[in-house]
Amino acid sequence: xxxxKQLRDFLLKGDKTYMPRVSVDCVIFGFHEDQxxxxxxxxxxGRWCLPGGFVKWDESVDDSAVRTLQERTALNNIxxxxxxxxxxxxxxxxxxxKGIPDSKKSWMHDRFVSIGxxxxxxxxxxxxxxxxxxxxxxxxxxxxxxALIYDHNEMVEKALEKLRLSLNxxxxxxxxxQEKFTMPELQRLYETILDKRLDRRNFQKKMLSLGILERLxxxxxGGAHKAPFLYRFDKKKYERAMKQGLKLGF
Amino acid sequence: xxxxKQLRDFLLKGDKTYMPRVSVDCVIFGFHEDQxxxxxxxxxxGRWCLPGGFVKWDESVDDSAVRTLQERTALNNIxxxxxxxxxxxxxxxxxxxKGIPDSKKSWMHDRFVSIGxxxxxxxxxxxxxxxxxxxxxxxxxxxxxxALIYDHNEMVEKALEKLRLSLNxxxxxxxxxQEKFTMPELQRLYETILDKRLDRRNFQKKMLSLGILERLxxxxxGGAHKAPFLYRFDKKKYERAMKQGLKLGF
DNA sequence: CCAAAAGTGTTGCCTTTACACCCATGT
DNA sequence: ACATGGGTGTAAAGGCAACACTTTTGG
Numbered sequence: 001x002x003x004x005k006q007l008r009d010f011l012l013k014g015d016k017t018y019m020p021r022v023s024v025d026c027v028i029f030g031f032h033e034d035q036x037x038x039x040x041x042x043x044x045x046g047r048w049c050l051p052g053g054f055v056k057w058d059e060s061v062d063d064s065a066v067r068t069l070q071e072r073t074a075l076n077n078i079x080x081x082x083x084x085x086x087x088x089x090x091x092x093x094x095x096x097x098k099g100i101p102d103s104k105k106s107w108m109h110d111r112f113v114s115i116g117x118x119x120x121x122x123x124x125x126x127x128x129x130x131x132x133x134x135x136x137x138x139x140x141x142x143x144x145x146x147a148l149i150y151d152h153n154e155m156v157e158k159a160l161e162k163l164r165l166s167l168n169x170x171x172x173x174x175x176x177x178q179e180k181f182t183m184p185e186l187q188r189l190y191e192t193i194l195d196k197r198l199d200r201r202n203f204q205k206k207m208l209s210l211g212i213l214e215r216l217x218x219x220x221x222g223g224a225h226k227a228p229f230l231y232r233f234d235k236k237k238y239e240r241a242m243k244q245g246l247k248l249g250f
Numbered sequence: 251x252x253x254x255k256q257l258r259d260f261l262l263k264g265d266k267t268y269m270p271r272v273s274v275d276c277v278i279f280g281f282h283e284d285q286x287x288x289x290x291x292x293x294x295x296g297r298w299c300l301p302g303g304f305v306k307w308d309e310s311v312d313d314s315a316v317r318t319l320q321e322r323t324a325l326n327n328i329x330x331x332x333x334x335x336x337x338x339x340x341x342x343x344x345x346x347x348k349g350i351p352d353s354k355k356s357w358m359h360d361r362f363v364s365i366g367x368x369x370x371x372x373x374x375x376x377x378x379x380x381x382x383x384x385x386x387x388x389x390x391x392x393x394x395x396x397a398l399i400y401d402h403n404e405m406v407e408k409a410l411e412k413l414r415l416s417l418n419x420x421x422x423x424x425x426x427x428q429e430k431f432t433m434p435e436l437q438r439l440y441e442t443i444l445d446k447r448l449d450r451r452n453f454q455k456k457m458l459s460l461g462i463l464e465r466l467x468x469x470x471x472g473g474a475h476k477a478p479f480l481y482r483f484d485k486k487k488y489e490r491a492m493k494q495g496l497k498l499g500f
Numbered sequence: 501c502c503a504a505a506a507g508t509g510t511t512g513c514c515t516t517t518a519c520a521c522c523c524a525t526g527t
Numbered sequence: 528a529c530a531t532g533g534g535t536g537t538a539a540a541g542g543c544a545a546c547a548c549t550t551t552t553g554g
Contacts, residue, residue, distance in 0.1 A: 021271040022337070022363050061337025061363060085335040085365050087272075087311025113272050113311060115335050115363070168419070184506075201508075202544065225505040226551035249497065249543095434533075451535075452517065475532040476524035499516090 006132065008102070015107035018054035023093070023114045024065045025052035025152065026080075027159035028073065030123035031176040034188050035141050038156060039072065039128055040148070042136035049149045050156070051137070052114065065117040072137060074127050079120045079175040083162040086151055087113040118159040120175035164194060169245045171212060174233045182220050182228040183207070194250055210246065212237040256382065258352070265357035268304035273343070273364045274315045275302035275402065276330075277409035278323065280373035281426045284438050285391050288406060289322065289378060290398070292386035299399045300406070301387070302364065315367040322387060324377050329370045329425040333412040336401055337363040368409040370425035414443060419495045421462060424483045432470050432478040433457070444500055460496065462487040 027050060028039040040048045053068035055061055062082070069078050093112045103109060123139070130137040140146070145156060166172070172193065173186050187203045207213060214234050219227035277300060278289040290298045303318035305311055312332070319328050343362045353359060373389070380387040390396070395406060416422070422443070423436050437453045457463060464484050469477035 019271055019361060019363070021269055055337065055363070057361065058339050060339055061335065064337075082335065085311065085332065087305065087314075087365065089308050089310055111269060111307065113269070113305070113363070113365070115337065165419075169415075182506090199544070199546090200506080201546085204507085206543090221552095223505080224553055225503090226507080228506055247499065249499070432533090449517075449519090450533080451519085454534085456516090471525095473532080474526055475530090476534080478533055 003132070011106040011108055012102060014054070018056055018107075020107040021110075021112055022055050022061070023052055023112045024055060024061060024068055025050045025086075025114050025116050025155060026065060026068055026072075027083075027116065027118040027156055028069065029118060029120050029142075029159075029163065029176065030126060030139060031189055031192065032123040032139070034192060035143075036160075036192050037123060037139040038142055038145060039126070039137065040140050040145070041072075041130060041134040043133060043149075044135055047149050048140075048146050050152045051131070053131075061115055065115075069117075069119055071131065072129055073121060074129060075121060075125060080117050081119075081162070081166075082115060082117050084116045084155075084158050085113060086116060086155065088151060091150055114155075116155050116159060118163060120163075120172070122176065122178060124178060160193075167193060167250050168248055171210060171238060171241050171246065171248075174235070174238050180216065180218075180220075180230045180232050182230060184228055186231070190250070198250075206248070210241060212241050253382070261356040261358055262352060264304070267306055268357070269307055270357040271360075271362055272305050272311070273302055273362045274305060274311060274318055275300045275336075275364050275366050275405060276315060276318055276322075277333075277366065277368040277406055278319065279368060279370050279392075279409075279413065279426065280376060280389060281439055281442065282373040282389070284442060285393075286410075286442050287373060287389040288392055288395055289376070289387065290390050290395070291322075291380060291384040293383060293399075294385055297399050298390075298396050300402045301381070311365055315365075315369075319367075319369055319371075321381065322379055323371060324379060325371060325375060330367050331369075331412070331416075332365060332367050334366045334405075334408050335363060336366060336405065338401060341400055364405075366405050366409060368413060370413075370422070372426065372428060374428060410443075417443060417500050418498055421460060421488060421491050421496065421498075424485070424488050430466065430468075430470075430480045430482050432480060434478055436481070440500070448500075456498070460491060462491050 030037040030039065039051060041051050042048050051068055051072045053064060053071070055064040059067070062080070065080055065082070066078070069080065070076060089111060091112055091114065092110060093108045128137040128139070142160070145153065147153065148156070167190070173181070173189060176189060177185060183204050186207065187198060187200065190203070191198055212234055213231045216230045216232060218230050220230055221227045280287040280289065289301060291301050292298050301318055301322045303314060303321070305314040309317070312330070315330055315332070316328070319330065320326060339361060341362055341364065342360060343358045378387040378389070392406075392410070395403065397403065398406070417440070423431070423439060426439060427435060433454050436457065437448060437450065440453070441448055462484055463481045466480040466482060468480050470480055471477045
């Protein structure tokens, strides 16, 4: 079987291409139907995990994360943030390899340190693609994430925590929402990430005061009630705000 | 020569003890005479670098940083914070090994990824100890740090940046000052880290409002002017503040 | 015409900022 | 005595939180 050979090659010769001992894992956040979602992979053995990958010898760790993300979502230009590196001594990739011949000789055997990144992506644009070791790749509601391999649940927790903290000095939305969105939608996003309710009117004032939103002529019609205005981020001003940092205080 | 053998052993057999490809580097901050200081090592070849180390197979990455710190400063219970992982493809430890026989066969050869930690230590308590590859270990004024190996200057920059950001939601001082200190000393510390002047009176109000300071009966005598009160952190309240996070906003 | 959601403005509080006066100490 | 730094209080400003009224839309 072809895949069998591919796997053997990867296990026995992968270290020609990839650095051993170091991996990258990505917590990919999406936002859909007022819920934060996380993209997960299912291994052939049924266990779920974060999309991850290895670092090529000639590639930076950041680039490795970009590549991993690109491979799972088919998206480019994704917002990506390194958030923590996980290095407990029992983090053994090798444990995944049970029952595979020669696995003891593999560069995958033994301990790995993993560098965690979180990504913010536009849910509707993602077409989840399993990797060649997995048979499924899809979105999970953040609050319903199943038990994951190793410390991946901890990674999700930590990523969320860091994302929350970042709201105190950086805007969010450009990466998670569609190009045009309404103020209530943006508010729903903030409320979901922070897991707390915000005052509608004060929220709008705060957001507009950042000067990074552009109100469009159109409104979002089709809803059951008064049609809300559509907004769009001014990309240049948004990026300037991301760089400089702000004082939001949520 | 004994050291020669020790080096050869380390280069050729070090991977029995340490994980290849992964290292830890520490930006150790101290505060002395109104200046932020960084502890640096000088290699035998004259180049300066951050104190760093490798990760033992059975040790967590955090523990490895703790050990490194302990070895350089002879201190325990140090405040330590992982702040970033550096993984550019040209980060080669091997470049250090020029001229050493068999260095190509060493686990030190080829690329390393390094996990950066910053530490806050009480300057006066530190007795800097060079490691066995270095002939000097001492404090440098943060603004006078020389050119360091690899990307270590970048690490110092990033550590400082993260430390500054942390002031917005965490107190600082317990780790950098002596047990008893005056309000002006604490203010000087904040001003130095932030590199900006603060109003004396407003600073005091803000600090006291945190409820983590205890004013002592004594005053600091010997100065040229009015004797300022001495303060001390209430350790329990300080730690609670560190955990919960605050809203300082500097 | 009613319920539910969205747009807008106002008020009061509380935090932050700016600033002034008095006190202690060494020269 | 005076220059310098430290301790304390207060008034104005600005930001934030609480809140009310009107408008629009589908049912």
